[in-house]
Amino acid sequence: MAWTQNDRHISRQRGVITLRSLLLLFTGGMLLLVLVAAASVSFDRFRDYMSGQLQGHARDGATAIGLSLSGAIDGRDPVASSSLIDAVFDSGRYLSVVYVNNQGEEVAGRETSLREVDVPDWFMALADLPLSAGEAEVVRGWSRLGKVRVVSHPGRAYEDLWVVTVRIVAGSALIGGLGLIGLFWMMARLMRPLRAVETQAKALGKRDFRRRVDITSTRELNQVTHAMNQMADDLGRLFEGQAKLIQHLRKVNNEDSLTGLASRRAFEQRLKVEVESEERSAPGVLFLIQLEEFAQYNQSYGRDEADRLLVRIAEALNGFVRAHSDSFAGCMTGAGFAVFLPSVSRADGVIWCRQL
Structure with missing residues (x-):
């Protein structure tokens, strides 16, 4: 009956997660969470940095164009203004450059859309960089001729952000993989004494008290293995004494003490x-x-x-x-x-x- 109950208990324990798996899942989950949090923070910080760079670029571009139209080129000449704006726009660093007069009418301008950016659409939707715009006044002497509105092209910012994100994810995956491999190796090494203790416990159940655990690990596990070895020694001496006592009692019960014949x-x-x-x-x-x-x-x-x-x-x-x-x-x-x-x-x- 005792063997049957023990066998049923073992069968119920088959579906229980092992200690090594539990520690690996917990530590691996914590490591993954830390890496995801670090990658998210790095992504947000770089995105904010790129947004600030776009804003500064738009503001500086608008100021430069406004000064050029105010001094080097006559801002009242639509052809000259258009030539300047075309030259600036062809650099590919602006999404739109528009020069309007005081009545709000466009004097010259160029615009384009976000196309041919070597970045996945889902990443652009995820990053969602704001369109940074800048404005500057166009004056001639004491007269105000109009203003220039400039919107920076975020394509290069998306590409740089994509490259940085890919490197962060790849680095995090590499670090996480190496960390999990090292953790698995360390847990396997740490759990060796427990497997040896399990084998020793099974041997004790079969009354084999000669098996010892000689594997060293952490201080706590070393204390457990030392206690198991001590228990095996004590049980061995106890069962040896009981065997001698049983043999003696059997001899006393079945043999005549003087002649040695059967009682x-x-x-x-x-x-x-x-x-x-x-x-x-x-x-x-x-x-x-x-x-x-x-x-x-x-x-x-x-x-x-x-x-x-x-x-x-x-x-x-x-x-x-x-x-x-x-x-x-x-x-x-x-x-x-x-x-x-x-x-x-x-x-x-x-x-x-x-x-x-």
Whole structure:
């Protein structure tokens, strides 16, 4: 029943996650969370930096164009203004450059759309850089001619942000992978003593107390393995003492302390088995031996001499039993003995009795 309950308990435990898997999942999850948080912070910081750069670029571009239209080129000339704006716009760094007069009418301008940017559409939607615009006044002397509106082209910013993000993700994946590999190796090394302790516990269940755990690891696991080794030693000594005690009790119960023959109880139990055995065609012959006047012999010569006499008789009976296979002898009382010869006829029993 105990084995069955233990077997059922083990079957219920098969679906439970191991300690190593749990630690790997927890530590790996924490590492992944830290890397994702670091990548997210880096992405946001670089995105803000690029937005600021676009804003400054638009503002500086508008100021430069406004000064050019105000001083180097006559801002009242649409052809000259358009030529300047075309030259600036062809650099590809602006999404739109528009020059309007005081009435809000466009004097010259160029515009384009976000096309041919080597960045996935989903990343552009995720980054969503704001369109940075800048304005500057166009004046001639003390007269205000209009203003210039400039919007920076975010294409290069998207490309730089994409490259940085790819490098951050690749670096995080590399660091995370190396971290998980190192963690797996470390956990496998740390869990070796536990597997050895499990093997030792199974050996203890089979009463094998010689197995030891010699693997060293952390201080806590070393203390556990030391305690298991100490317990194995204590149990080994305990079971060894119990085995010797059981052997001694069995010997005391089944053997006569003086002669070494089977005790009366042991002899009768074996005799009952022989007599009731269905495999025997003939039960056998039983010799009952009683020493006459043994009490007077004991009084005349002393107990020591009487004991030596009983020992010599027991030696003779042992020699007789060894000469006849399957036979056995026992001490029934102080001066009484018995010998049983299984599967022996009456006639042979009389002859052997006389020989004895």
